[in-house]
Amino acid sequence: MNAEAWRTAFLSIGAALAVGSAAWATAYAQARIGSAGSGTMAEKPELAGTYVLLIAIPDTIVVMGFVVGIMLAMKA
Amino acid sequence: MQIPMVNVEIIGPKKLLFATLATLHKLGILHIQDFSKDTAPDTLLTHEMKMDTAQEKDEQTFETLLARINGTISDLGIAGLRFLDEEKSRLYPELRTGSAEHLLERAKEITDEIEGPTVKLAEQKSELEAEYWRLKKCEPILEKIQPLAEEITTPAGFEFIALSLDRAAKEDLGHLEKDLNQLTEGQCELFSMDVDDDTTAAIFIFNSTFSPAVHRFLFKADVNVLQLSPELAGKPAKHIYDSLKDRLKDLTKQKKQLAKELKKISNRWSMNLIVLREILHSRLAELEIVPRLGSTSYAFVISGWLPQKSVHNVRELLRKEVGEEVTLTTLKPTSNKWETAPVALKNPSWAKPFQFFYQLIKPPKYGTVDPTSFIAIFFPILFGVVVGDVGYGLVILAVALLVKRKLKGMVLAQVFASVALIASISAIFFGAVLFVELFGNLGEELIARFFGLHPPYLNILGLDWPIVRGEPETSFPILMTMAIAIGVIHLSMGFAFGLINGLRTHHYRHVYEKGGFLLLMIVLVLAVFTNWVKVLPQGTNYLALALGGVAVIAIAVGGGVQAITEIFGTFANIISYSRLMALSLAGVIMANAINVLASRMGALGGVAIVGGVILAVFLHAINIIICVLSPSIHSLRLHLVECFSKFYEPATVDYEPFQLGGEKR
Numbered sequence: 070m071n072a073e074a075w076r077t078a079f080l081s082i083g084a085a086l087a088v089g090s091a092a093w094a095t096a097y098a099q100a101r102i103g104s105a106g107s108g109t110m111a112e113k114p115e116l117a118g119t120y121v122l123l124i125a126i127p128d129t130i131v132v133m134g135f136v137v138g139i140m141l142a143m144k145a
Numbered sequence: 146m147q148i149p150m151v152n153v154e155i156i157g158p159k160k161l162l163f164a165t166l167a168t169l170h171k172l173g174i175l176h177i178q179d180f181s182k183d184t185a186p187d188t189l190l191t192h193e194m195k196m197d198t199a200q201e202k203d204e205q206t207f208e209t210l211l212a213r214i215n216g217t218i219s220d221l222g223i224a225g226l227r228f229l230d231e232e233k234s235r236l237y238p239e240l241r242t243g244s245a246e247h248l249l250e251r252a253k254e255i256t257d258e259i260e261g262p263t264v265k266l267a268e269q270k271s272e273l274e275a276e277y278w279r280l281k282k283c284e285p286i287l288e289k290i291q292p293l294a295e296e297i298t299t300p301a302g303f304e305f306i307a308l309s310l311d312r313a314a315k316e317d318l319g320h321l322e323k324d325l326n327q328l329t330e331g332q333c334e335l336f337s338m339d340v341d342d343d344t345t346a347a348i349f350i351f352n353s354t355f356s357p358a359v360h361r362f363l364f365k366a367d368v369n370v371l372q373l374s375p376e377l378a379g380k381p382a383k384h385i386y387d388s389l390k391d392r393l394k395d396l397t398k399q400k401k402q403l404a405k406e407l408k409k410i411s412n413r414w415s416m417n418l419i420v421l422r423e424i425l426h427s428r429l430a431e432l433e434i435v436p437r438l439g440s441t442s443y444a445f446v447i448s449g450w451l452p453q454k455s456v457h458n459v460r461e462l463l464r465k466e467v468g469e470e471v472t473l474t475t476l477k478p479t480s481n482k483w484e485t486a487p488v489a490l491k492n493p494s495w496a497k498p499f500q501f502f503y504q505l506i507k508p509p510k511y512g513t514v515d516p517t518s519f520i521a522i523f524f525p526i527l528f529g530v531v532v533g534d535v536g537y538g539l540v541i542l543a544v545a546l547l548v549k550r551k552l553k554g555m556v557l558a559q560v561f562a563s564v565a566l567i568a569s570i571s572a573i574f575f576g577a578v579l580f581v582e583l584f585g586n587l588g589e590e591l592i593a594r595f596f597g598l599h600p601p602y603l604n605i606l607g608l609d610w611p612i613v614r615g616e617p618e619t620s621f622p623i624l625m626t627m628a629i630a631i632g633v634i635h636l637s638m639g640f641a642f643g644l645i646n647g648l649r650t651h652h653y654r655h656v657y658e659k660g661g662f663l664l665l666m667i668v669l670v671l672a673v674f675t676n677w678v679k680v681l682p683q684g685t686n687y688l689a690l691a692l693g694g695v696a697v698i699a700i701a702v703g704g705g706v707q708a709i710t711e712i713f714g715t716f717a718n719i720i721s722y723s724r725l726m727a728l729s730l731a732g733v734i735m736a737n738a739i740n741v742l743a744s745r746m747g748a749l750g751g752v753a754i755v756g757g758v759i760l761a762v763f764l765h766a767i768n769i770i771i772c773v774l775s776p777s778i779h780s781l782r783l784h785l786v787e788c789f790s791k792f793y794e795p796a797t798v799d800y801e802p803f804q805l806g807g808e809k810r
Contacts, residue, residue, distance in 0.1 A: 116502075118504065118505025124271065126786065128724065129724070132721070
């Protein structure tokens with residue numbers, strides 16, 4: 070395999086890792102927030118707004134992962 | 146926009162307290178402030194008002210009467226009845242403002258007159274209902290075993306009972322027969338037959354002398370004995386089904402008769418009871434507000450907030466309805482007291498649906514910027530940039546219109562439908578103007594097929610039109626720039642609001658800090674236009690550098706070291722807007738994938754074409770749901786987390802006017 074092929078392969082793997090690991094991290098954070106939030110909602114439904122916000126915050130991780138991933142993929 | 150409020154104090158002789166409260170209650174605009182929590186009582190002569198013994202007694206009696214009236218209303222089944230205000234106001238006008246003694250006396254008279262007969266009839270009706278449904282439950286079983294019962298004769302001195310058993314427990318029937326045989330010394334007989342797949346019924350005839358022992362045994366053995374009416378007791382088994390049918394007919398007739406009598410009472414008294422309930426609610430609310438008022442030895446003091454434009458009208462009304470002795474004074478609140486000013490919002494109809502934001506966070510603090518109109522402009526823009534599809538926008542618009550038309554009574558559904566309607570128009574606009582998309586690349590395919598055109602269709606000022614989102618190689622840089630530009634504008638607005646808040650509340654350090662950040666945003670724009678877009682001369686860099694220095698100094702003066710560290714946070718906030726690009730790309734790639742899937746299926750020909758269409762409709766429907774939820778949550782987040790953190794201060798007190806129907810009872 071020539072150098073260009075290696076470059077493409079590593080860029081693709083990098084892009085996949087960027088999105089995959091960021092998605093895993095977001096899922097992990099949201100799972101924790103989700104379960105705690107569901108418990109909170111059962112006791113204090115008025116905190117629904119805070120819950121929605123908290124669950125949306127870890128999304129930033131996957132968004133950044135996606136941005137990095139797509140930038141790498143475009144170089145591949 | 147926040148409604149300007151005025152701090153007022155209403156003072157009058159104690160004998161006019163309830164007349165004043167009744168007028169204010171009817172008016173329903175005064176937000177009464179708890180005197181005990183008042184941060185600065187005006188004089189040492191005023192103190193918290195306490196209910197006297199007579200008022201406490203009145204409160205208890207009102208509550209008892211209210212419970213009795215509510216019970217009667219429930220027995221008559223008229224809780225949901227609504228009458229016109231005009232009709233209601235004609236009933237008992239003297240009780241609305243008269244003395245508590247008079248109200249109690251009349252309310253007691255009326256309640257005594259109606260409650261007795263209503264309760265009696267309601268009890269009879271409920272007994273009949275219970276018996277009716279018990280027999281109704283037995284009817285299908287007795288109907289099934291009727292042929293068996295007809296062959297059985299019940300000799301004199303013998304009685305019978307009908308049993309129902311699970312088919313699974315059918316084998317226990319043998320043991321049961323054996324035990325009952327032993328218990329009745331052989332003077333019994335058991336007949337059984339299957340009613341359906343799950344149930345077996347049995348008729349058991351035995352000597353009446355063993356009746357108590359048999360019933361005790363069956364109860365202990367947990368056998369399901371069919372509970373028939375006392376009226377059916379002693380009837381021979383073969384006539385039992387006919388007797389049951391006769392009894393059911395009789396019960397229906399009696400129930401109708403009772404309902405007729407209850408209806409007669411409700412026709413005569415329903416409005417009286419509902420009006421009386423309202424008067425009692427209202428009087429109770431006026432009593433319950435007493436501990437929140439202030440008093441001197443001879444006067445009452447009601448402290449609160451009124452919308453500025455209503456002060457004159459309230460003063461005039463009090464003078465007309467209560468008299469000259471009650472005065473309304475406007476006060477100049479201290480800065481501490483402004484902190485407790487209630488917040489009431491009044492926004493144009495196009496922005497009003499966006500007030501739903503304040504279900505998630507408290508409304509803006511009194512005196513600060515109300516960002517409802519700002520949300521009403523930016524929320525649809527953020528949503529439209531992400532969805533950006535004419536087809537999807539039209540579907541969302543149709544659903545929103547349908548909800549608005551069909552679910553008129555549901556407030557929350559109406560609010561969401563209004564928001565969705567505005568957001569869908571934005572999605573259609575961006576879909577048509579920027580992306581030329583119809584259900585993903587379907588629009589592009591149709592244009593290519595019918596007009597032979599392929600994107601880009603135009604080149605405007607060196608930029609290709611439209612932006613083909615389905616090709617990330619070309620669309621990514623444009624979408625990313627667009628998202629970041631929106632972020633810079635959005636955050637700059639946030640800093641500008643922060644600056645205005647600082648000026649309005651005279652917090653000048655706040656003004657320096659927010660002004661510094663706003664300047665930093667301007668520096669950023671200048672730097673981009675000079676070095677990247679290259680439309681400004683290179684010398685602008687020096688200006689940007691100088692302004693940047695001023696901005697950092699202003700931020701440091703206003704917010705100290707902590708504010709300086711927030712500069713990096715602000716850049717992270719700007720980058721966070723790149724989610725708009727990410728979501729935008731994700732949505733369209735999904736839509737294009739659906740189109741490819743459906744077209745490949747359709748290419749097989751025949752029935753597969755129908756399958757392809759069904760698949761496309763189904764998958765696009767799912768994608769539309771995702772495309773509604775995801776941008777909504779992210780737009781909310783960009784407002785609440787990124788932008789609002791730059792200026793927003795939540796209110797400490799909601800505007801809760803003292804009004805009729807505001808009681809939680």
